[in-house]
Amino acid sequence: MAKRKVSNPLALAVMALLYERPMHPYEMVSTMRERGKHEAVRLRYSSLYSVVGALEREGLISPLSTVREGRRPERTVYELTEEGRAEFLGWLRELIREPVKEYTQFAAGLSFMAALSPKETTTLLRERMRLLEEEIREMHERLDEVAGQSVPRLFLVESEHELVLREAELRWVGELVREIESGTLDGLRGWEAYHAGPGGKTGEEDAG
């Protein structure tokens, strides 16, 4: 798979919008927000303008016209070039077809979990479960709400995907907590011993 000239996923979103019709950058943002796509693609002005600039440099989009309203800075309306259409569809196919490794914050945390005591770890994990449950409930509500506004599920698949992953994480964390507390986790003995030294190993700062 050839390397992408502009690799920020926001560039995919920009091309997706221009695939429908020409637009100026700020309009892209409002359209994405309306459709809730900013939940799936990180959206920030600073990135947007540099991504738009990069796409233009690479010939994937091109300015169609610049209009000025009142005394605001003029806005450039862009359209997708033929090359841009090909790039967009190719990239989209790749993203849907090929799983890629993602580095998550939680994985980073889990990696060094052993630095905290088993007891504190389960407390934190239980807190996480509570927060996950809340989040899941809210995601369900939001999905029901927009579905009620006759947005077809077709346009909500990415939120469903996120929801499913959160649910899986919740189940897994629950199981992990049970294993630590019931003493069946392999390695627990050493973990406890490590933290049972004189004064313990963990610092005394608050867990905020």
Next chain:
Amino acid sequence: MAKRKVSNPLALAVMALLYERPMHPYEMVSTMRERGKHEAVRLRYSSLYSVVGALEREGLISPLSTVREGRRPERTVYELTEEGRAEFLGWLRELIREPVKEYTQFAAGLSFMAALSPKETTTLLRERMRLLEEEIREMHERLDEVAGQSVPRLFLVESEHELVLREAELRWVGELVREIESGTLDGLRGWEAYHAGPGGKTGEEDAG
């Protein structure tokens, strides 16, 4: 939650290693690789040296000594400061306790799925399922292998977590494909109509 002075997760890994004992940067890399932690935290020299520099600037780590072996460039051995210990433990607690929103590549792809025809989408999703199954099989194998080398599960939780998420994704994609093919996905009618126009809407490039 106070903002982190150095927010790159690699900084967490650096502090985690120095929490055990002083080390020089290259040794951090080899240690992380040995323990498989580079699967959970993105590890690159260019980032490592800038992260180490930032940590030193912020007073979270400090040079302990510089040694020179033969005519190689001299290596600086760092240790964690008291402030660094507090920062490390605080950050770790936060990562374990609080779910944060993660933006995945797949979510980006799913968001604009409708730009491809239902037929092509299912083909791509089936391919994804095949690749996911393969990946899952390999992850299982690797986990069994290292567990066989008496690495306690405690030190493999992050890989287990990743595996669980992949399995959940596989199940969900399978269901989605069934719904598209059986015609029960809400919005399918419009999706098909959109792509059934004269000549269709999708470009003719190969799906590589």
Next chain:
DNA sequence: TCTCGATTAGTCGAAACAGACTATATGGAG
């Protein structure tokens, strides 16, 4: 009419990142 807050529409500097490059040491093949 003045003013406040929300909306629109961005800019700027610093941090993070990819990946190409440098340079020494080491061990085995020929």
Next chain:
DNA sequence: CTCCATATAGTCTGTTTCGACTAATCGAGA
């Protein structure tokens, strides 16, 4: 004994990306 591949231990450069900031416009209310 020389040559080459590999492992060690990084540096350098150009892009990307982020987060904080700026600044004009508009409508509502005092």
